[in-house]
Amino acid sequence: MKRQAVLILGCFLFAIILPSNPLIEQSSAENVTVCCDSVEADLYLLGSDSASILSPFEDLLVETPTSASFETALTSSEQIEKWTLSPAWSGLVPESVWSLELNYEVSDAGGAQLNLSAIVTIGGSTFTGYLDAGSSFVPSGVGTLTIDIPVESVTVSGTSEVSLTLNARTIVFSVPSSGASIEFLWGSEAEDSKVSANLPLLDLTLDEPVVEGDLVYFGLRIESAFGMEALVFSDSITLSVNGILLDGDPTEVSEGDAILVIWTWDGAAGGVETVDVSMEYVLQPGVKLTGLTIFEIETFDSNGGSGGYYPLNEPLRSSGRGSPLTVSIDLELESEDNGIRLSRSTTLEIGGEMAFWMRWGMDHMGDESIPLSRVLGNFQAGAVSDDERGSRVIESIEVNQFESYMESYYITYFQLGLGIESDELLGDLSESDTFAITLDLMGEERVTNAPLTLRIDSLTPISSGSDYTLLRSFIKSQASPLWSSYDITVSGSTSLMTSFSVIELDATDLLEVDYLRFPWGEMVTIRGDGLTQSDDFSITTKPTSSPLHGPLSLTIIVVVILMGGLLLAFKIVRQKNRYPLLLETLLIPMVFLMVFFAYPPLFVLFSSTGVSFVWLITAMVSPKLTNISPENPTKAPNIVTSFPTINCPQCGVANPVTSNERPIRLECTGCERIIKIVA
Numbered sequence: 001m002k003r004q005a006v007l008i009l010g011c012f013l014f015a016i017i018l019p020s021n022p023l024i025e026q027s028s029a030e031n032v033t034v035c036c037d038s039v040e041a042d043l044y045l046l047g048s049d050s051a052s053i054l055s056p057f058e059d060l061l062v063e064t065p066t067s068a069s070f071e072t073a074l075t076s077s078e079q080i081e082k083w084t085l086s087p088a089w090s091g092l093v094p095e096s097v098w099s100l101e102l103n104y105e106v107s108d109a110g111g112a113q114l115n116l117s118a119i120v121t122i123g124g125s126t127f128t129g130y131l132d133a134g135s136s137f138v139p140s141g142v143g144t145l146t147i148d149i150p151v152e153s154v155t156v157s158g159t160s161e162v163s164l165t166l167n168a169r170t171i172v173f174s175v176p177s178s179g180a181s182i183e184f185l186w187g188s189e190a191e192d193s194k195v196s197a198n199l200p201l202l203d204l205t206l207d208e209p210v211v212e213g214d215l216v217y218f219g220l221r222i223e224s225a226f227g228m229e230a231l232v233f234s235d236s237i238t239l240s241v242n243g244i245l246l247d248g249d250p251t252e253v254s255e256g257d258a259i260l261v262i263w264t265w266d267g268a269a270g271g272v273e274t275v276d277v278s279m280e281y282v283l284q285p286g287v288k289l290t291g292l293t294i295f296e297i298e299t300f301d302s303n304g305g306s307g308g309y310y311p312l313n314e315p316l317r318s319s320g321r322g323s324p325l326t327v328s329i330d331l332e333l334e335s336e337d338n339g340i341r342l343s344r345s346t347t348l349e350i351g352g353e354m355a356f357w358m359r360w361g362m363d364h365m366g367d368e369s370i371p372l373s374r375v376l377g378n379f380q381a382g383a384v385s386d387d388e389r390g391s392r393v394i395e396s397i398e399v400n401q402f403e404s405y406m407e408s409y410y411i412t413y414f415q416l417g418l419g420i421e422s423d424e425l426l427g428d429l430s431e432s433d434t435f436a437i438t439l440d441l442m443g444e445e446r447v448t449n450a451p452l453t454l455r456i457d458s459l460t461p462i463s464s465g466s467d468y469t470l471l472r473s474f475i476k477s478q479a480s481p482l483w484s485s486y487d488i489t490v491s492g493s494t495s496l497m498t499s500f501s502v503i504e505l506d507a508t509d510l511l512e513v514d515y516l517r518f519p520w521g522e523m524v525t526i527r528g529d530g531l532t533q534s535d536d537f538s539i540t541t542k543p544t545s546s547p548l549h550g551p552l553s554l555t556i557i558v559v560v561i562l563m564g565g566l567l568l569a570f571k572i573v574r575q576k577n578r579y580p581l582l583l584e585t586l587l588i589p590m591v592f593l594m595v596f597f598a599y600p601p602l603f604v605l606f607s608s609t610g611v612s613f614v615w616l617i618t619a620m621v622s623p624k625l626t627n628i629s630p631e632n633p634t635k636a637p638n639i640v641t642s643f644p645t646i647n648c649p650q651c652g653v654a655n656p657v658t659s660n661e662r663p664i665r666l667e668c669t670g671c672e673r674i675i676k677i678v679a
Contacts, residue, residue: 031221034279034291035204041287042194043163045083045102045186047301054085054164055226056201056284057233058192064464065103071181073409074171080116081182085162087225090499091200093122093154098198100129100147100164102456103191104138105183110175111139117167118147122199123160127151137174138182144193156204158225164195202230206277207260210309215266217309218246222259231259232320232480233651235282239263242276249352249449251309252316261319262309268299308448310392314372315357318415322484323352327425329471331492331524333500335545338497340541341433342459342468346426351451354482359447362389362398365405371401375417379405392447399439400496406437410456419482419533432458465501465544470525475533485530490539492524499549500524500541502600507537516600519555551603558595558608562588565612572619580618587611624671629643647677 038043042056047066067079100118116131121300129149138145158160166184173180186193202224210217218239224230231237231252237239239246239261244261253260280294325348332343350358366381381389382401406413410429414422422429429435444450462468471490475483488511494500499522503515514525527537547553566585573581591611594604643656646666653670663678 030291033205039201040198045193047187052083059233061189065185065191067185069183080166082165088162089200093199095153096198098149099196102145102193103185108177109180113172119165121163207425212629219262252319253311264492272298276586321353322481325486327488328491333494346456348454356449365571419476421474424472432460471539488528490526495520496552497550515598561608569615569619576622
């Protein structure tokens with residue numbers, strides 16, 4: 001017995017001395033659960049076609065409410081609805097009063113007398129609350145009912161049922177008219193019926209820090225029955241070290257049912273030190289969960305690193321904030337022997353969490369040692385070796401394998417991986433003569449959240465004169481957006497004899513369009529900034545090689561029409577006042593502005609023809625240059641004095657008589673009247 005006592009005492013002393021022993025090179029720490037035994041929060045009543053649930057996330061509220069209505073008096077008990085928190089989270093439900101707030105609307109009646117009950121079920125225990133007698137009469141219109149349910153302390157497991165059931169025992173209308181009814185509403189932003197409860201909802205754990213040289217990675221583990229919703233729909237998640245908030249985007253990793261959020265700290269002093277680590281998780285407005293613990297860490301001098309935390313498991317593509325995306329599209333329309341063809345180069349610049357996920361996935365192509373999502377798990381290793389796989393650096397062989405495999409895998413990768421409909425963005429590449437996919441790491445080969453670009457080049461034949469969709473909204477709508485927002489720029493050009501013909505948008509408030517036409521080709525620029533997954537748009541055109549639409553041929557036709565009309569008009573006004581016609585030549589730049597701003601060819605041709613017609617009419621009605629009046633006499637032309645003259649009886653202009661022949665007819669040089677001289 002003495003020997004056993006000495007052994008126990010020695011082990012106890014060793015356990016006390018061990019943490020402070022200077023010979024230990026690795027600092028000691030362990031995971032610490034910092035929150036929460038139970039949480040006071042609002043559980044919103046949500047309804048759907050499949051189930052009615054309880055949830056603490058107001059982001060799940062929709063625009064249109066779910067409702068249950070009664071149009072006749074009710075004299076026997078009837079269930080209105082049952083909402084379930086499934087699955088429950090294990091822990092202890094403390095003794096408290098749950099409060100139900102339910103929206104209602106009474107129509108075509110002076111009011112209604114209600115007898116309602118609300119039953120909370122936790123495991124095998126049930127607790128019932130009733131509508132207070134003082135609130136049992138509700139007047140016509142909208143309002144909110146409150147029912148308090150006393151709940152006793154009870155233990156709940158992950159398999160226990162936690163539910164709320166609302167029953168109507170009796171409903172009697174006061175002064176009803178035809179169509180009298182009462183409607184109970186929930187599940188929308190305006191009708192946010194809820195129950196205020198106190199129960200376990202999640203566990204928050206600060207994981208043992210991971211040290212890499214002079215960098216320290218602190219992880220917050222979120223465990224709940226809500227899965228990704230606990231990350232996506234939380235108002236904010238922050239972590240502080242020694243009271244200083246860590247900025248920068250953390251890395252998120254899914255580990256079973258838990259979500260691990262990792263921050264990088266580069267403020268270590270070096271060597272062994274003790275740090276205070278605190279976290280803050282805002283579940284919903286007004287519900288802030290906090291926790292604090294102390295870790296002892298040891299850091300070392302480092303000459304760099306991988307550029308950030310490198311998770312062993314596949315990182316999440318989105319924490320709910322989404323990643324930035326910039327899309328640039330270059331289009332070239334050219335003619336070929338049997339029609340026209342469209343050359344398209346689409347560049348996606350991807351940053352944030354999506355860039356990190358893509359880089360991490362390329363570094364794990366063909367990895368069978370860890371579970372991968374369907375998108376990454378389908379990549380074949382090819383020539384990638386085990387030494388190159390998981391190296392935290394993307395080697396050229398991995399880039400080549402990615403580009404090669406994407407030629408046949410791009411539809412799945414875009415749709416399931418990037419949340420992008422490839423056909424809407426790139427067109428149907430199966431109809432292309434050629435296409436190629438190129439990856440650019442933009443100078444950063446490490447697995448980090450540095451941006452990268454993905455370029456897709458294609459050459460597609462197009463039928464001349466047929467409708468063609470250049471671009472359509474391509475982001476798939478998801479509850480957890482993969483993209484925070486995206487910017488898009490489309491630049492298009494044509495050859496001398498090809499034309500887009502028309503650019504049509506069905507959402508002009510989202511995109512800006514510049515469409516210009518030059519003799520050497522057309523230029524189109526389409527821009528959109530800050531677009532989201534809910535924005536819907538479509539850009540269509542009608543490419544053609546018709547000479548009537550070709551920039552060069554259209555310009556030549558317009559020039560011929562205008563020059564022909566102008567020359568003919570000036571010929572008509574050879575001996576008339578030309579000032580009205582000269583003034584109307586200002587219409588020439590207006591016609592060419594129509595050509596420049598890519599007005600429809602038929603409109604441009606009709607306009608140029610109309611201008612020429614106006615010139616001809618003006619030329620025909622222009623006054624003579626020699627018309628005179630007593631107030632403004634016209635100076636007579638110079639007369640050769642060696643000939644006799646005769647004054648015109650009409651206009652008075654002196655006309656020379658150059659012949660002695662009689663009779664003789666002369667044309668007046670002023671008014672062109674024929675003068676006959678007989679003697």
